[in-house]
Amino acid sequence: MGKIAIEFQNISKQYALGSIGTGTLSRDLNRWWARIRGKEDPYLRIGEENDRSKKAMGNLVWALKDINFHVEEGEVLGIIGKNGAGKSTLLKILSRVTSPTTGCIRARGRIASLLEVGTGFHPEMTGRENIYMNGSIMGMTKAEITRKLDEIVAFAGVEKYIDTPVKRYSSGMTVRLGFAIAAHLEPEILVVDEVLAVGDAEFQKKAIGKMQDVAKGEGRTVLFVSHNMAAVRSLCTKGICLENGTVVYQGTVHSAIDYYLKEKGTVRESKIIDHVGWTKNSLHIDSIEINGTECAFSVIQGGQTFLTVKIQGYSEEDMMYDVMLVLKSRAEVPYATYAPGHYYGSISHLSKGDFCIEKRIELPPVLSKGVLQVDLFIHHPMVEYYLKAVRCCWLECEGFQSGFGHALTQTSNGFIGLEDIKV
Amino acid sequence: MVQDEQKKWDIVIEPRSGLFRLDLEEVWRYRDLLVMYIRRDIVTFYKQTVLGPLWFVIQPLLTTVMFMFVFGGIAGISTDGLPQPLFYMAGLLCWNYFSECLSRCSDTFNANQNVFGKVYFPRLVVPLSIVISCMIKMGIQFGLFVLIYIYYLGNGYSLMVNGYAWLAPLLLLMLAGLGLGFGLLISSLTTKYRDLRFLITFGVQLWMYATPVIYPLSVMRQSHEQYMWLIVANPLTSIIETFKFGFLGVGTFSWFHLGYTLVFTVVVMLWGMMTFNRVQRSFMDVI
Numbered sequence: 001m002g003k004i005a006i007e008f009q010n011i012s013k014q015y016a017l018g019s020i021g022t023g024t025l026s027r028d029l030n031r032w033w034a035r036i037r038g039k040e041d042p043y044l045r046i047g048e049e050n051d052r053s054k055k056a057m058g059n060l061v062w063a064l065k066d067i068n069f070h071v072e073e074g075e076v077l078g079i080i081g082k083n084g085a086g087k088s089t090l091l092k093i094l095s096r097v098t099s100p101t102t103g104c105i106r107a108r109g110r111i112a113s114l115l116e117v118g119t120g121f122h123p124e125m126t127g128r129e130n131i132y133m134n135g136s137i138m139g140m141t142k143a144e145i146t147r148k149l150d151e152i153v154a155f156a157g158v159e160k161y162i163d164t165p166v167k168r169y170s171s172g173m174t175v176r177l178g179f180a181i182a183a184h185l186e187p188e189i190l191v192v193d194e195v196l197a198v199g200d201a202e203f204q205k206k207a208i209g210k211m212q213d214v215a216k217g218e219g220r221t222v223l224f225v226s227h228n229m230a231a232v233r234s235l236c237t238k239g240i241c242l243e244n245g246t247v248v249y250q251g252t253v254h255s256a257i258d259y260y261l262k263e264k265g266t267v268r269e270s271k272i273i274d275h276v277g278w279t280k281n282s283l284h285i286d287s288i289e290i291n292g293t294e295c296a297f298s299v300i301q302g303g304q305t306f307l308t309v310k311i312q313g314y315s316e317e318d319m320m321y322d323v324m325l326v327l328k329s330r331a332e333v334p335y336a337t338y339a340p341g342h343y344y345g346s347i348s349h350l351s352k353g354d355f356c357i358e359k360r361i362e363l364p365p366v367l368s369k370g371v372l373q374v375d376l377f378i379h380h381p382m383v384e385y386y387l388k389a390v391r392c393c394w395l396e397c398e399g400f401q402s403g404f405g406h407a408l409t410q411t412s413n414g415f416i417g418l419e420d421i422k423v
Numbered sequence: 424m425v426q427d428e429q430k431k432w433d434i435v436i437e438p439r440s441g442l443f444r445l446d447l448e449e450v451w452r453y454r455d456l457l458v459m460y461i462r463r464d465i466v467t468f469y470k471q472t473v474l475g476p477l478w479f480v481i482q483p484l485l486t487t488v489m490f491m492f493v494f495g496g497i498a499g500i501s502t503d504g505l506p507q508p509l510f511y512m513a514g515l516l517c518w519n520y521f522s523e524c525l526s527r528c529s530d531t532f533n534a535n536q537n538v539f540g541k542v543y544f545p546r547l548v549v550p551l552s553i554v555i556s557c558m559i560k561m562g563i564q565f566g567l568f569v570l571i572y573i574y575y576l577g578n579g580y581s582l583m584v585n586g587y588a589w590l591a592p593l594l595l596l597m598l599a600g601l602g603l604g605f606g607l608l609i610s611s612l613t614t615k616y617r618d619l620r621f622l623i624t625f626g627v628q629l630w631m632y633a634t635p636v637i638y639p640l641s642v643m644r645q646s647h648e649q650y651m652w653l654i655v656a657n658p659l660t661s662i663i664e665t666f667k668f669g670f671l672g673v674g675t676f677s678w679f680h681l682g683y684t685l686v687f688t689v690v691v692m693l694w695g696m697m698t699f700n701r702v703q704r705s706f707m708d709v710i
Binding site: 093094095096097098099101102103104105107108109110111113120122124125129132133136137138139140165 | 431432433434435436437438453455456458459460462463466467470471537538539540541542543544704705
């Protein structure tokens with residue numbers, strides 16, 4: 001067991017709901033009066049959780065509740081959880097932007113956070129001046145910055161513009177410069193919150209490479225928060241999973257991610273059929289299977305070449321139909337479409353009564369890591385829809401070990417057309 | 424044993440720090456940042472201007488001319504027999520420094536919430552940098568004062584610069600301390616109660632009239648004896664009077680009043696810093 005780098009003890013954070021500006025003077029006085037008499041804070045209620053779906057009991061809420069864990073030196077910890085689970089609050093407390101309501105964090109070495117890059121850039125100052133300014137805000141000394149100046153400038157790719165005021169920079173240049181400074185900090189503990197989403201593809205690759213160097217090569221302790229499971233999986237060694245402000249799981253990164261994906265509440269446990277948004281009155285669906293399961297979440301293993309779709313149900317009338325499938329990124333960018341009806345006009349006939357539609361769809365040979373979101377339709381092309389199920393299923397592609405970024409490479413005509421497997 | 428355990432940690436984050444922990448060592452560790460902030464303040468002040476640093480002197484020069492016209496000319500307020508430019512300039516030098524420190528420090532949290540919301544560094548660095556960069560501006564303006572001074576000496580005025588002029592650095596520090604202290608207090612309170620921001624803008628203006636900037640204390644004593652206590656209670660009074668006494672040989676000087684101001688300054692500064700330190704830890708949740 002290595003030395004402990006950071007230790008979280010009973011960290012909790014409480015927020016007031018609603019407008020803070022009104023009526024707090026009286027509460028402030030109350031609180032102050034209680035403290036003078038040595039009593040407990042009357043507004044610190046115990047035992048309430050941050051469950052946003054329920055109406056809170058008072059108007060105070062715990063964003064974090066009794067967080068206990070420690071990180072060892074050289075460990076790269078991924079912090080995962082739904083939106084609002086308390087990840088950012090935790091990082092904010094760790095980077096001392098705000099203070100915890102109770103509990104205590106102890107750490108060895110300097111902590112630097114990449115919560116947002118380019119903080120404190122002054123538009124009137126030149127790139128060089130801003131590097132010094134920003135670097136010192138992040139806790140570097142002047143000598144350290146001078147030593148690293150060339151490296152930072154080269155990494156950001158702004159050699160030509162270094163003596164131009166930052167207000168003349170393009171937004172991309174500003175962000176790159178900001179990240180470059182942050183990446184060249186040398187703290188013992190680095191806190192990273194979704195900064196990999198800056199810049200163009202080439203810069204992203206560079207940024208991720210740098211992150212990997214920091215994490216693996218230089219042996220520093222890193223806390224990494226991201227919704228990008230692929231990035232978490234490849235960068236981190238350990239993982240913790242937050243839910244409603246409490247730690248629900250901690251362990252190796254793989255098991256934490258598995259836990260998160262399984263426990264991710266409604267979506268991960270739901271069935272595909274639950275996500276069917278609309279069907280024609282005459283059509284009744286009994287079950288939908290995609291990738292061999294009714295579960296809305298499944299995994300496409302590396303090397304898997306096809307995707308199965310199976311729809312069972314009952315129709316009150318004869319109809320002409322076709323199945324359409326759209327594979328999209330999380331950000332709703334369509335990557336690939338399966339729509340033989342549109343491509344070739346191949347429409348099938350469905351007679352009245354029970355039916356079972358089965359399709360085997362060819363997958364592109366090089367699927368890289370990431371999550372694909374699936375839209376499923378049954379329709380008569382250009383005539384009418386029978387079933388619409390937007391975002392009905394999520395497929396996590398395991399991809400190849402080194403792969404990053406987009407799940408499918410786009411072709412020149414927009415996106416890939418998928419075909420039936422010829423038997 | 425417990426002490427040993429504590430020592431091994433470089434950073435301890437706790438809900439509430441002690442009231443008297445000012446963390447000045449930490450500010451010292453971030454001295455490079457302090458220098459950067461000061462530099463930024465001064466450099467960005469005149470970027471893209473034609474006259475550049477000249478603006479530092481144009482402003483007090485024009486104000487002095489204005490005062491000569493309005494208060495010296497129209498209102499005919501006495502200057503204790505001193506040349507008007509020197510008299511007004513001396514008062515303005517001190518007052519402008521104080522008021523700029525005060526109003527800019529009191530905006531610390533508000534103006535920097537973007538940076539403060541993302542990175543940690545000792546927040547005290549920002550108001551300190553304001554006080555120091557204003558001091559540099561004041562130094563330039565003092566140069567102007569000296570030029571005018573020499574001009575009047577050359578024209579045969581007998582100006583009585585005396586030993587009390589050596590108190591000037593102390594006066595400067597006291598002005599800085601007062602501006603910083605009040606500024607920090609107000610800035611800490613404005614995070615929650617925004618009302619103070621409106622108060623500060625015209626409050627500073629009113630305050631100037633309660634300070635012997637445009638009139639000598641002696642005039643006040645003769646005409647409005649009943650309000651003298653207010654003027655004397657104003658900690659700035661003795662600073663400005665001492666400054667005038669030291670450099671121009673005219674005015675009221677008393678060790679007692681200066682001592683009072685000194686104590687006042689130290690108290691306000693400590694109080695301000697303590698409040699500021701407490702608020703900085705959680706102001707992001709409130710602002």
